[in-house]
Amino acid sequence: MARWSDDSFTRALGVLGGTAALGLIAGCGAAATGPGANYPSGPVTITAPADPGSGWDTTARAIVQTLEQEDLSDSPLPVQNRPGGDGCAWMTQMVESHAGADDQIAMTSMATQSNEARGLCAYSVDDVTMLSTLIVEHYIIVTAADSEYETLDDLLDAMNSDPGGVPIGAGGDDQLPLALTVMESGGDPSAINFVSYEGGGAQNTALLNGDIAVAVAGVSEFRAQIEAGELRALGTMAEEPLEAPLDDVPLVTDLGYDVTIANWRGVYGPPEMPQEAVDYWQAKLHELTETETWQQLVAQNQWGELVLGGDEMLEYITEAGELVDLGVQETAGDQG
Amino acid sequence: MFFETLSDLGGGFLNALSPMSLAFALLGVLIGTIVGTLPGIGPITAIAILIPVSFGLDPAHGLIMLCAIYYGSMYGGSISAALIKTPGEISNAVMALDGYQMARRGRARTALATAALGSFIAGTLAVIGLTFLSPVLVQVSRVLASPEYFLLMLLALVLASTLVTGSWLKSGIAVFIGLAVGTIGLDPQMGAPRQTFGLDMLRDGVEFTIFAMALFAVPEAIRHLGNPRGFRKPVPIRKGPMLNREDWRRAAPAWARGSGLGFVIGVLPGVGPTLAAFMSYVMEKRLFEWRPRGRKERFGEGAIEGVAGPEAANNGGVGGAMVPLLSLGIPGSATTALLLVVFIMYGLQPGPLMFEQESTLVWTIIASMYIGNLALLVLNLPLVGLFVKLLTIPPVVLYAAILCFVLIGAYAIEYSLSGLLLILVFGILGYGMDKFGIPLAPAILALVLLPLIESNYSQMMQISGGDLSVLVQRPVSLTIIIFTVVCVALPPMVRLLRRRGDRREEKVEVPA
Amino acid sequence: MTQTAGMSGDVPPGGDVRRPSWRDAALASDTLLGAVVAVAGTAFFVSARGIAHPPQLVVGPGTLPTLIGAGLALLGLALMVQSLLRNLRGPLAEGPVTAGESAILDERRPGADAGVAVQVADASAPAEMSVPERAAGPTEAAAPAAGARRLRGGWRVLAAFALFAGYVLAFIPVGFLLSTAVFLFVMTTFAQPEKKVRNAIVAVVFTLVVYVAFIYGLGVYLPSGITPLPIF
Numbered sequence A: 001m002a003r004w005s006d007d008s009f010t011r012a013l014g015v016l017g018g019t020a021a022l023g024l025i026a027g028c029g030a031a032a033t034g035p036g037a038n039y040p041s042g043p044v045t046i047t048a049p050a051d052p053g054s055g056w057d058t059t060a061r062a063i064v065q066t067l068e069q070e071d072l073s074d075s076p077l078p079v080q081n082r083p084g085g086d087g088c089a090w091m092t093q094m095v096e097s098h099a100g101a102d103d104q105i106a107m108t109s110m111a112t113q114s115n116e117a118r119g120l121c122a123y124s125v126d127d128v129t130m131l132s133t134l135i136v137e138h139y140i141i142v143t144a145a146d147s148e149y150e151t152l153d154d155l156l157d158a159m160n161s162d163p164g165g166v167p168i169g170a171g172g173d174d175q176l177p178l179a180l181t182v183m184e185s186g187g188d189p190s191a192i193n194f195v196s197y198e199g200g201g202a203q204n205t206a207l208l209n210g211d212i213a214v215a216v217a218g219v220s221e222f223r224a225q226i227e228a229g230e231l232r233a234l235g236t237m238a239e240e241p242l243e244a245p246l247d248d249v250p251l252v253t254d255l256g257y258d259v260t261i262a263n264w265r266g267v268y269g270p271p272e273m274p275q276e277a278v279d280y281w282q283a284k285l286h287e288l289t290e291t292e293t294w295q296q297l298v299a300q301n302q303w304g305e306l307v308l309g310g311d312e313m314l315e316y317i318t319e320a321g322e323l324v325d326l327g328v329q330e331t332a333g334d335q336g
Numbered sequence B: 001m002f003f004e005t006l007s008d009l010g011g012g013f014l015n016a017l018s019p020m021s022l023a024f025a026l027l028g029v030l031i032g033t034i035v036g037t038l039p040g041i042g043p044i045t046a047i048a049i050l051i052p053v054s055f056g057l058d059p060a061h062g063l064i065m066l067c068a069i070y071y072g073s074m075y076g077g078s079i080s081a082a083l084i085k086t087p088g089e090i091s092n093a094v095m096a097l098d099g100y101q102m103a104r105r106g107r108a109r110t111a112l113a114t115a116a117l118g119s120f121i122a123g124t125l126a127v128i129g130l131t132f133l134s135p136v137l138v139q140v141s142r143v144l145a146s147p148e149y150f151l152l153m154l155l156a157l158v159l160a161s162t163l164v165t166g167s168w169l170k171s172g173i174a175v176f177i178g179l180a181v182g183t184i185g186l187d188p189q190m191g192a193p194r195q196t197f198g199l200d201m202l203r204d205g206v207e208f209t210i211f212a213m214a215l216f217a218v219p220e221a222i223r224h225l226g227n228p229r230g231f232r233k234p235v236p237i238r239k240g241p242m243l244n245r246e247d248w249r250r251a252a253p254a255w256a257r258g259s260g261l262g263f264v265i266g267v268l269p270g271v272g273p274t275l276a277a278f279m280s281y282v283m284e285k286r287l288f289e290w291r292p293r294g295r296k297e298r299f300g301e302g303a304i305e306g307v308a309g310p311e312a313a314n315n316g317g318v319g320g321a322m323v324p325l326l327s328l329g330i331p332g333s334a335t336t337a338l339l340l341v342v343f344i345m346y347g348l349q350p351g352p353l354m355f356e357q358e359s360t361l362v363w364t365i366i367a368s369m370y371i372g373n374l375a376l377l378v379l380n381l382p383l384v385g386l387f388v389k390l391l392t393i394p395p396v397v398l399y400a401a402i403l404c405f406v407l408i409g410a411y412a413i414e415y416s417l418s419g420l421l422l423i424l425v426f427g428i429l430g431y432g433m434d435k436f437g438i439p440l441a442p443a444i445l446a447l448v449l450l451p452l453i454e455s456n457y458s459q460m461m462q463i464s465g466g467d468l469s470v471l472v473q474r475p476v477s478l479t480i481i482i483f484t485v486v487c488v489a490l491p492p493m494v495r496l497l498r499r500r501g502d503r504r505e506e507k508v509e510v511p512a
Numbered sequence C: 001m002t003q004t005a006g007m008s009g010d011v012p013p014g015g016d017v018r019r020p021s022w023r024d025a026a027l028a029s030d031t032l033l034g035a036v037v038a039v040a041g042t043a044f045f046v047s048a049r050g051i052a053h054p055p056q057l058v059v060g061p062g063t064l065p066t067l068i069g070a071g072l073a074l075l076g077l078a079l080m081v082q083s084l085l086r087n088l089r090g091p092l093a094e095g096p097v098t099a100g101e102s103a104i105l106d107e108r109r110p111g112a113d114a115g116v117a118v119q120v121a122d123a124s125a126p127a128e129m130s131v132p133e134r135a136a137g138p139t140e141a142a143a144p145a146a147g148a149r150r151l152r153g154g155w156r157v158l159a160a161f162a163l164f165a166g167y168v169l170a171f172i173p174v175g176f177l178l179s180t181a182v183f184l185f186v187m188t189t190f191a192q193p194e195k196k197v198r199n200a201i202v203a204v205v206f207t208l209v210v211y212v213a214f215i216y217g218l219g220v221y222l223p224s225g226i227t228p229l230p231i232f
Helices: A009-025 A055-069 A085-097 A110-117 A152-161 A172-184 A199-208 A219-227 A275-289 A292-301 A310-332 B002-016 B019-037 B043-055 B059-084 B090-096 B098-104 B108-143 B146-160 B168-183 B208-226 B245-267 B272-290 B305-328 B334-345 B359-392 B395-414 B417-435 B441-464 B475-503 C002-010 C022-027 C029-049 C063-089 C099-107 C114-119 C131-135 C138-142 C144-174 C176-191 C193-218
Strands: A045-048 A079-081 A104-109 A129-144 A214-218 A231-236 A262-269 A304-308
Touching: A045 A055, A055 A079, A055 A104, A055 A129, A055 A262, A055 A275, A055 A292, A085 A104, A085 A110, A104 A110, A110 A172, A110 A262, A110 A310, A129 A152, A129 A172, A129 A199, A129 A219, A129 A275, A129 A310, A152 A172, A152 A231, A172 A214, A172 A310, A199 A214, A199 A219, A199 B108, A199 B305, A214 A219, A219 A231, A262 A275, A262 A304, A262 A310, A275 A304, A292 B334, A304 A310, B002 B059, B002 B108, B002 B359, B019 B043, B019 B059, B019 B359, B043 B059, B043 B334, B059 B090, B059 B098, B059 B108, B059 B305, B059 B334, B059 B359, B059 B395, B090 B098, B090 B208, B090 B272, B090 B305, B090 B441, B098 B108, B098 B305, B108 B245, B108 B305, B108 B359, B146 B168, B146 B272, B146 B441, B146 B475, B168 B417, B168 B441, B168 C029, B168 C063, B208 B395, B208 B417, B208 B441, B208 C144, B208 C176, B245 B272, B245 B305, B272 B305, B272 B441, B305 B334, B305 B359, B395 B417, B395 C144, B395 C176, B395 C193, B417 C144, B441 C063, C022 C029, C022 C063, C029 C063, C144 C176, C176 C193
Parallel strands: A045 A079, A045 A104
Antiparallel strands: A104 A262, A129 A214, A129 A231, A129 A262, A129 A304
16 A cells, blocks of 8 residues: 555545545455456546536446446446536646556546637647547437427528527537538528527426527437427437437438537546556456446437447547537637 | 325335335435535535445435435535534525524524424425426426526525625625626636636636635634634533424424425526525515514524524425426436436436336335435434534634535545635635625625526527517516516615604504 | 624724714725725726627627626725715714615614724623624724734734645645644644643544545545555
């Protein structure tokens, strides 16, 4: 134990946290080392750079839950929440104080790329060691069941003839998919009257009380309301049809607008993470996605699967990053 | 319909009631009370930590435990607010006013028992409300859109400045200080830092709990530690029944009012229990000052109504927040958002269809909430005597320890130096404000309300294209405007009438 | 209690009938407070004006901060003017009061008068405990004896804040165990120097108990800093 005590403060935090979490969850005190394996030799902290209950937090806890229930890991894996700047605060810490460490991994998603595109964060996925993508959240455009917009074309026509008159409920990254769609339809994305809402709950409220007629967000935010017939889905930017019962939601590509974009979510380590640790986590993360526990969690949370590693992953992320850049530029108009 | 609902609820109780579930309820309440007492560590942290543990449990048991944690923490926060002026949760901030004053006067047991009973009564009424009023409230919430929410928040702000008696200018300054602090940090629309004055510690804004701890607890502790001899020993804790007849007579109507008000406000998204508690306090204060005769103390100096009302209201607010969550699948607050995660984890999708598809489980949840509520009373009422022992600790030790707890709490929120520095800076600000007679409570409520004011204002303006006339064109918003004007104009008018009456040496009965 | 006590700073204590001067009025605590608030509000306003406003937003990130800064500045100004007028009129003047104030004066109790507040400095009832502290505004120079005593109290409060500031800064780099134990001992000894042994015991026991409870019971990470023994 004394071995860690003279290390940096945060590293010691990990040790403390590991022990605490272990003491709490498994009911056993001391940190265990993997039998025979060189890595990991101690606890590995998984950081959700957002509040408990958020998407990143849920995913981080799902990873730990799967690894523990399926006996895939002998090391303690404390989850810590470090909200701040939409993930930027923790990514900055990872780059600036954890470079080269092997006991830290964290959650990230497309939000990180859009943070960089908006000039809100100095670091992005290129500055850290991406380990794997795990899931995607597909975007969906919805409207109140009694709205005048029956199809996506109805909506785009209305938006293109009177942009200010069609308020769209979508905050932050959720604006990108519709902006790209409007651009494809020949409209001006910077003219869209976007109204910011904090999360799907607020969007749903606004759709039901008539504040807005249209909203865009991840599928899981609206699924229950669509099924209940309160909302109508106009289209999704997914590549393939969604799973039942939303399998009849039209794909935006099928409607003639070449837009496929989804919010990927994945895991990263600090820059210059030792190769041993990188290999270990890529293998572990892919192994865990094949377990029944994980499949069940994916289904419950209505996530889409996107298990990519290595070059395949980098290619996907780069492509998503380009779309994000384009969307951010176009939405901002001349202002930048 | 009525009997059907009743029998469904009965079925839920049959499912939820077992020795095991009662054990989980008690465990949850215990954990909740402990984490609730500690500032900065709240139900969100506790629930997040226990989610993996509860996953292995039967859904009913898991939900009972998590709901019990929620209720327990709401009560736990009021213990520390009353005894050491350190609100454990932001929704208990009001308890640091009259609750703390009651404790200073040796009535700590009464204050805590009043809070526990109020929580229980409000919880009971909320379950009844949830069972029978959900459909109505859902319809009401559909009439309210951003203009109405914006006006309701403004109304709350206006009422906030009447939280504490005193100079209206200073109350106004307090409100604007809270609003100003609330705008610091990442702006909600663009996500870029603003008003940080180049300081790193302000980048992520100021957490409610940090602000409340810094304003209430730090100045109080420093004042005692800086001048230990100038302060008398606290009044010994009074013996005898926790509540005497007079207490019962005065608390009972306040409990009822607080429960109802809390439940209705809790239904509004995003505000919930905290606003409910503050508004109940305002209401009790107004009622108290309307008919102050025969009461020894003044409001704000240990009036039992100022404890009974708000403490019922924040628990009623928890129940109210369940209405949109269960019947629409829409979480209104961070905690209900987390509960939504828990529901999904158990394979439930809260929403319009849940009552049909998962009716057994839904009624089990509702019954579970009630059991959690009952466990709160069963566990905490007998423990009141133990909690108040805290006050027998020598004040110097107690107040030094409070500073430690405050710092740990601030650290546990963000695990960074920023939170600690904010405690120090706002502790100094709070000391200064208090010294110059600027009330603290309105600033705290204003900070809580600012994000809602800003989001609803910008949504309203974005939708209307910058046209403010929507406010008077909508019938409901117009009604709220009229009500606000009446609220502002009425008290001075009543006072004027009263003074005239006094001059003529005769009582003027003002119709209620 | 907060409000009534705070108001005592408005009126020079002692209740002497000497004619109030501009200087007294300008140095009255509320005048100074109003000035400070007005300056802070203006600074907030100026800073908010500098926030970029994206053209597609009706309400930009700077809209509300601008309004709030302006409101704060105006309220500060109003308080300054009110205090100046009131103090120029003198403590005994019974002139017409503005609508808003009448309410306050109405609810003011005789016990909250400044003169009384000074007298109760040491033997105050629990309810009024903080009155002597709070009444220590800039106007108190008029009552030298009480003023000196209060100044000493002021220094002690300042020292207590300084100790707390030291704790805040040491918490992370030094670590929870050492910084908390030292802070508790120093702070309690500063307040009650005659109980050093009790203070030392309390400091050590409290720190260890809290450490174990938080780390093991609640899973809350506490900084270890240079303090060894992260785990028992």
